[in-house]
Amino acid sequence: MYTEDIYSKLRAWAEQGLFLLRELLPTMAPVARYQGWKHPELRTLADLLSASARTSESALLLVAHVQLWDAEILVRSVTEGSLKFCYLLQGRKDFEERHRQYAHDLYQIGLFKDHKKAVELLATVPDPDNRVWKPIRDRLLSDAELTSIGNAFGSTERRSLEGRWGFTGLIGELARSGDELTRGFTGFSHGYSMASHIHHADAIGTSMAIERDLRSTERRDAILLTHGARLISDTLSCFYLRLAVGYRFIQHDFEPVALAAEKIRKLQEAFDGVYQDWMSVEYPESQLAPETLP
Known part of the structure; x- marks a missing residue:
């Protein structure tokens, strides 16, 4: 249904995201090994972190196969799990x-x-x-x-x-x-809301995917790349937030967190221009109303 260019780009980006996520997972070890946890607390946090990491991988695999709407539901779960982790460890x-x-x-x-x-x-x-x-x-x-x-x-x-x-x-x-670390978390609200429509199969959720596929090839491909890039970016951003909040709580050296942020930023550079390309296709300047003069 989609062009080979779409499949190859999203597959490559999602694989890079998956490999980076697996590379960064060991940096969470200091949180898991923290001696201040009581056993029930460690079990709770381990369960929550494992669930978030496992579902993150599943979401990225779906993006690699251009199943973006299904991936959206999983990223919704990752977002909520990350929120709960951050809320748990917000303060001692x-x-x-x-x-x-x-x-x-x-x-x-x-x-x-x-x-x-x-x-x-x-x-x-x-x-x-x-x-x-x-x-x-x-x-x-x-x-x-x-x-x-x-x-x-x-x-x-x-x-x-x-x-x-x-x-x-x-x-x-x-x-x-x-909280400075979670200040930008409200930005996930829109994606979470859209995923809710899909999850509950309401009229908005069931119509979005069909409407997109009925667009012209140029419009459809531009939004597919932008959507996939956003899902990958959100998944990695959630990992970064869990890592940063965990390190802050245990008062661990933040250097691994900074290195993780840099690696995530470099991967996201592969998406540079995707959003702008979509905007130029979906909202060409020639169709925009001129600004009102004072």
Whole structure:
């Protein structure tokens, strides 16, 4: 469907991004080896970092095959995981409380919600006691566990916690904090919103890809390259933020962070001109209205 030039460029850029990401992953080791973590804290952070890195690789592989809309959903997940990591490690005085909320409170609330969904599923099948449904029955909580979670987290508190740890809540908190490292994170909001349309298959999400493919070859190719470059750049930017916030929290020498930033910048130089080329195709100066004279 697309030209060989599009496939070769996006494949090359995505492979470079993937190789750089794998090259930089070991720089996260000082965060993982930090002696100040309690074991549950280390497990939580390791799980979150692993999930972000794994999904980053998957997103880049999709970009390499020009599956940009599917990659958009994965970059949305990477962005949210990075946000949560940055929020957890934003400051030492809040770390233990935020870790408890993320690793315990939200986990318990998640089990509570999973239980209700499992009950709904079992209620729709003719023989819920059949062996085939044991994996679902194993998700059910005991009456004591249900009561304990229900007493600990009322509906109002559940909504409050989930809102605080949702994308909008996290973005707002980090933006208001004045944190220099996460100040630019609000720039991810637009991409996150677009990915939400795709993820939920609403009318906007299902129509965007088709509309793009119906454009002229010149317009379509220009936006494909720009879109792919942005996805690769966002993935690497999220890695940089996780690295920088982690090093700041453990008070480690920032030289590896600076070197990582330089390598990411050099890779992004390959995208120089892509956005400008798209703008010149999509919004040629000859079609722009002249500026109003004073």
